[in-house]
Amino acid sequence: MILFDCGFDNGGDIDDDNDEFPSKVGKYKAKTELHHFCSLPILIRIQEMVVGLLNANPIVYKKKERRARNVPTVIDEVTFTPTIEHCSMATLIGLCLRVKLMRSLPSRYKVDIRVAPGRHATEAEVNKQLNDKERVAAALENPNLLELVDSCLEP
Amino acid sequence: MELLDGELELREIQKLEGHTDRVWSLAWNPTGTGVAGMLASCSGDKTVRIWQKGPSGSWDCSAVLEDTHTRTVRSCAWSPSGKLLATASFDGTTAIWERVGGEFECVATLEGHENEVKSVSWNASGSLLATCARDKTVWIWEAQPGNEFECVSVLQGHTQDVKMVQWHPFLDVLVSVGYDNSVKVWTEDGDDDWHCVQTLGEAGSGHTSTVWALSFNSAGDRMVTCSDDLTLKIWDTSQNPSETSGDGSGSWSHLCTLSGYHDRTIFSVHWSRDGLIASGAADDAIRLFTESKDRMVDQPSYKMLVKREKAHDMDVNSVQWNLKEPKLLASASDDGTIKIWELSEVSKLVEHMLLQEFAAGTGVDRHQTF
Numbered sequence: 001m002i003l004f005d006c007g008f009d010n011g012g013d014i015d016d017d018n019d020e021f022p023s024k025v026g027k028y029k030a031k032t033e034l035h036h037f038c039s040l041p042i043l044i045r046i047q048e049m050v051v052g053l054l055n056a057n058p059i060v061y062k063k064k065e066r067r068a069r070n071v072p073t074v075i076d077e078v079t080f081t082p083t084i085e086h087c088s089m090a091t092l093i094g095l096c097l098r099v100k101l102m103r104s105l106p107s108r109y110k111v112d113i114r115v116a117p118g119r120h121a122t123e124a125e126v127n128k129q130l131n132d133k134e135r136v137a138a139a140l141e142n143p144n145l146l147e148l149v150d151s152c153l154e155p
Numbered sequence: 156m157e158l159l160d161g162e163l164e165l166r167e168i169q170k171l172e173g174h175t176d177r178v179w180s181l182a183w184n185p186t187g188t189g190v191a192g193m194l195a196s197c198s199g200d201k202t203v204r205i206w207q208k209g210p211s212g213s214w215d216c217s218a219v220l221e222d223t224h225t226r227t228v229r230s231c232a233w234s235p236s237g238k239l240l241a242t243a244s245f246d247g248t249t250a251i252w253e254r255v256g257g258e259f260e261c262v263a264t265l266e267g268h269e270n271e272v273k274s275v276s277w278n279a280s281g282s283l284l285a286t287c288a289r290d291k292t293v294w295i296w297e298a299q300p301g302n303e304f305e306c307v308s309v310l311q312g313h314t315q316d317v318k319m320v321q322w323h324p325f326l327d328v329l330v331s332v333g334y335d336n337s338v339k340v341w342t343e344d345g346d347d348d349w350h351c352v353q354t355l356g357e358a359g360s361g362h363t364s365t366v367w368a369l370s371f372n373s374a375g376d377r378m379v380t381c382s383d384d385l386t387l388k389i390w391d392t393s394q395n396p397s398e399t400s401g402d403g404s405g406s407w408s409h410l411c412t413l414s415g416y417h418d419r420t421i422f423s424v425h426w427s428r429d430g431l432i433a434s435g436a437a438d439d440a441i442r443l444f445t446e447s448k449d450r451m452v453d454q455p456s457y458k459m460l461v462k463r464e465k466a467h468d469m470d471v472n473s474v475q476w477n478l479k480e481p482k483l484l485a486s487a488s489d490d491g492t493i494k495i496w497e498l499s500e501v502s503k504l505v506e507h508m509l510l511q512e513f514a515a516g517t518g519v520d521r522h523q524t525f
Binding site: 132138 | 177199226227229245270271273289316318334364365383419437438468469470489490
């Protein structure tokens with residue numbers, strides 16, 4: 001289990017009423033405008049976070065492999081800690097993490113993503129959605145959201 | 156079919172490749188041509204593929220239904236006549252395709268859901284269609300002449316994304332399951348007045364996380380549900396004769412829970428004509444369960460018969476028994492492939508292998524009858 005500290009400041013007007021993946025990202029299409037929604041420190045943090053995960057992962061992978069009998073599947077749990085109880089941001093960060101992992105790890109990796117317990121008001125709802133692959137797949141078919149995620153993950 | 160403990164296995168017959176993204180769902184044509192029929196598959200690549208057994212005996216892709224849905228096709232279902240195929244998509248629409256010879260033509264598009272449609276199901280007579288979506292609703296459509304479909308009811312009740320709908324095998328009773336962890340039973344009062352007659356929730360031995368799928372047994376008196384809570388639950392209507400109104404709707408009660416068999420989300424479950432329950436899960440495995448004939452136990456119980464690890468390279472999203480050949484099973488996966496399996500007795504295989512060994516060793520003609 002890997003814990004990440006993700007600090008960020010509240011940027012832009014975000015729909016806080018529901019737990020769903022942000023769909024109203026239309027107005028943030030331009031890259032410069034994205035910084036209003038996802039300010040620069042956040043973008044850098046996400047990148048650091050993911051790089052940190054990937055560097056640490058080989059160690060975790062080996063441990064799991066010893067325990068799993070001839071099954072190359074690796075099950076990993078990633079926990080991230082948003083320092084502000086801001087629903088949409090936690091969901092977005094989790095989604096960015098999910099996408100980065102999907103693109104970087106071999107397909108046999110099964111990853112569960114969780115918000116660190118006790119640190120978020122609606123953590124159960126955020127976790128449930130982040131680990132529902134149908135919900136994630138549908139969200140990523142929204143081109144605006146995908147572009148936002150891509151911008152967050154851009155080095 | 157006589158089932159011998161520990162002597163069954165799922166033998167891979169063929170791997171069907173062609174889709175360029177994950178395959179979400181499968182449906183066997185209930186009629187079809189030839190011995191085993193026709194299989195429809197739908198995918199994240201926005202297409203639906205039709206597979207048929209060719210003269211050589213291998214399964215080939217006979218049609219690709221494309222340029223209609225603009226997003227993932229999540230679910231497909233054949234009408235009871237086998238002539239129509241309904242496909243449900245994340246683009247919010249449900250398309251109806253008509254089979255004309257070997258070709259398929261889109262003859263209707265059902266619109267109305269506010270967002271991704273997750274599942275579609277035909278009732279036993281083919282007069283009604285049900286769809287459900289992330290908008291938390293279940294829609295009931297009436298099939299009219301000329302391939303016209305009219306929405307006759309929008310069912311509200313689920314508090315979250317509805318994952319699957321399934322009609323009872325012979326009654327006009329609809330069951331829906333979803334992200335709110337519940338199972339809901341819907342019937343009609345007459346005059347298109349549909350309402351929820353029962354909710355099987357967490358409080359009443361229900362699931363504690365998203366319910367992904369359900370399947371009825373052929374007798375229609377039991378159903379199995381599968382969930383993200385890592386369990387399968389069997390429900391039945393035959394235990395309370397005083398409350399059963401004979402329409403299969405009231406008093407579904409929890410019969411048993413199969414836990415400890417799965418360690419990742421179970422996405423699909425299907426009950427065969429012969430009483431075998433197949434499950435497809437996020438650990439890439441397919442499992443088969445059957446009712447235990449253990450006379451020591453009062454309560455009906457179920458046990459795992461077969462576990463096929465590494466059935467696919469990634470999550471198994473759908474398992475479907477062939478409707479005419481009860482030993483044939485199809486599975487679909489995130490790895491973009493479909494596999495056809497045959498349930499066979501290991502003992503026969505071993506016997507065959509031994510005979511081969513013997514014949515090779517002693518130089519005896521292996522065709523000689525013993």
